[in-house]
Amino acid sequence: MNTQIHASGTVPGTRRYLRTEEGVWRPEASSSLLVVLQEPAASENAPRLLDTLETVGEVHKTFAEFGAFAAPARLGSVREAETGDLLIELGSVPGTSHPEAYRIEIGDHTRIIASDARSVLYGLQSLRQLLFYGNGELAYGFIEDEPIVSERALHLDIGRKFYSQAWILERIQEMSELKLNTLQLHFSENEGFTFESERYPEVMSANYLTKSQIREIIEEARRCRITLIPSLDSPGHLGWALRSRPEWLLTNKDGEPAKGALDITNSEAVAFISDLIDEYAELFQGSPYFHIGGDEFIDFSKFDTYPQLGEYARETLGIEAGTEVDAYVDYLNKIAVMLENKGFTVRVWNDGLYRDDLEQRVELKTSVQVTYWTKWDRNMAAAQTFLDKGHKIVNFNDRYFYYVLGENAGYYYPSGLEIYNDWHPGLLPQVEEREPQEWQVPYPEGLLGASFSVWCDHPEAQTVEEVAAGLKRPLRAMAEKCWTGEKRYADHEAFIEVCRTVGLKD
Numbered sequence: 001m002n003t004q005i006h007a008s009g010t011v012p013g014t015r016r017y018l019r020t021e022e023g024v025w026r027p028e029a030s031s032s033l034l035v036v037l038q039e040p041a042a043s044e045n046a047p048r049l050l051d052t053l054e055t056v057g058e059v060h061k062t063f064a065e066f067g068a069f070a071a072p073a074r075l076g077s078v079r080e081a082e083t084g085d086l087l088i089e090l091g092s093v094p095g096t097s098h099p100e101a102y103r104i105e106i107g108d109h110t111r112i113i114a115s116d117a118r119s120v121l122y123g124l125q126s127l128r129q130l131l132f133y134g135n136g137e138l139a140y141g142f143i144e145d146e147p148i149v150s151e152r153a154l155h156l157d158i159g160r161k162f163y164s165q166a167w168i169l170e171r172i173q174e175m176s177e178l179k180l181n182t183l184q185l186h187f188s189e190n191e192g193f194t195f196e197s198e199r200y201p202e203v204m205s206a207n208y209l210t211k212s213q214i215r216e217i218i219e220e221a222r223r224c225r226i227t228l229i230p231s232l233d234s235p236g237h238l239g240w241a242l243r244s245r246p247e248w249l250l251t252n253k254d255g256e257p258a259k260g261a262l263d264i265t266n267s268e269a270v271a272f273i274s275d276l277i278d279e280y281a282e283l284f285q286g287s288p289y290f291h292i293g294g295d296e297f298i299d300f301s302k303f304d305t306y307p308q309l310g311e312y313a314r315e316t317l318g319i320e321a322g323t324e325v326d327a328y329v330d331y332l333n334k335i336a337v338m339l340e341n342k343g344f345t346v347r348v349w350n351d352g353l354y355r356d357d358l359e360q361r362v363e364l365k366t367s368v369q370v371t372y373w374t375k376w377d378r379n380m381a382a383a384q385t386f387l388d389k390g391h392k393i394v395n396f397n398d399r400y401f402y403y404v405l406g407e408n409a410g411y412y413y414p415s416g417l418e419i420y421n422d423w424h425p426g427l428l429p430q431v432e433e434r435e436p437q438e439w440q441v442p443y444p445e446g447l448l449g450a451s452f453s454v455w456c457d458h459p460e461a462q463t464v465e466e467v468a469a470g471l472k473r474p475l476r477a478m479a480e481k482c483w484t485g486e487k488r489y490a491d492h493e494a495f496i497e498v499c500r501t502v503g504l505k506d
Helices: 043-068 117-135 165-177 211-223 268-285 300-305 309-317 324-340 385-387 416-422 464-484 492-501
Strands: 003-007 016-027 031-039 085-090 102-106 108-113 138-145 149-156 182-186 225-232 249-251 258-261 287-292 345-349 369-372 393-395 402-404 447-455
Touching: 031 043, 043 085, 043 117, 043 211, 085 117, 085 287, 102 117, 102 182, 108 117, 108 225, 117 138, 117 165, 117 225, 149 165, 149 464, 165 182, 182 447, 211 268, 258 268, 258 345, 268 287, 268 324, 287 324, 300 324, 309 324, 324 345, 369 385, 385 393, 402 464, 416 464, 416 492, 447 464, 464 492
Parallel strands: 031 085, 085 108, 149 182, 149 447, 182 225, 225 287, 287 345, 345 369, 369 393, 393 447, 402 447
Antiparallel strands: 003 016, 016 138, 102 108, 102 138, 249 258
16 A cells, blocks of 8 residues: 555645555554664764754653653664664665755654754654654654755844843744744844843843853754854944944934944944954854844935945945945945854845846855845845845745734734745745746745744834744744645645644644
């Protein structure tokens, strides 16, 4: 018997589940949980093996609800596997090179094949949900699973609203359960700055996370195999950090300061922000990415009201026929070089770059990745433009994924219903319905994934508890579509019911 079925007992759903014969696997308290390496246990494999053992140990206790695996996980061999056992085999997954892929082979004993600790975690999570859904047993067969996009993220604006360490740790746990793998912490805004700074304590808000607390968040994210991205926006959105240094704000030709905009022609101002960024690069040295913002520096359609930027581009930077936008892009490139020299991949927002109404002579470094959040102005560059220029992008679609407190600026709280019914990872922001931006499967290689965002424009509009509750259904719908790329159930209510059956609570 070969029966292709959807593994409807997981959220997000698995890509392929084939039942091969009659029979069920039911782990017992006496069953063993064994970890083995496909390759010889050479010294270069030791860190990977230790990470995997740690991950298996973290998940092991969740199997207790089925009365399974009373003894801790241990190293073992394939020859030791007996009926009811679970074997974690660390090595290459047949038929795929995707780093998050895993395969589950279900028979008298069950085997998860995965390449590293993160993909092992995903296999274990799927197995746990399937056992929950199947009352502690699972039909013989095999599961082949991998996400359709590699990055599945949550962005939190913690600069304007203080979220406690405990609240953030709860979000990390929820993300892990949904196989979301990236968390971006945006801690500096015009209205606040919520990370401790030892170099410049004057930039901090009254409520802030200490570096000790941040390190604990970093460690919990590591245990949950979630990538952390620090986000310190510049040269805009610096109102709070610059509130005691108004002379470092950019002014227009009438001498009026632009809200939160750094005077990038002032070497002292740039040195201050560079040093502040450096402080958090040191704190997040284990993270692969650093987001430097770049959005809403000024009204990008009115660059000519800041003629000093054009003069700086031509006279100081030596850009022949350079304009104001070239000074801005040069600033982003210099911050990017500083961070790249420390091992980070740098990210920026899309709205000020390669606009149709600006003649941009300085190219953004192609190594910089673009978080594409909006095209509310048709002069903003299309997503395809960034791919054509050599950039990779992440889909931050503000139409579906912007959870803006107070529903400011025309936004409304995202709906799991709309995300589930209408969105997929290749659907990007658009000006209006007749001007869509959409890629179909197979998605371009340059599309890394997608991200949901919480923005705290009116921080008192919701309590932290209300924000946590409001995120549940939209995040689950996004996680499902980011992993499978499909609408698998008849409607959103059917998807919600599956969430309940696997133990996800509203």
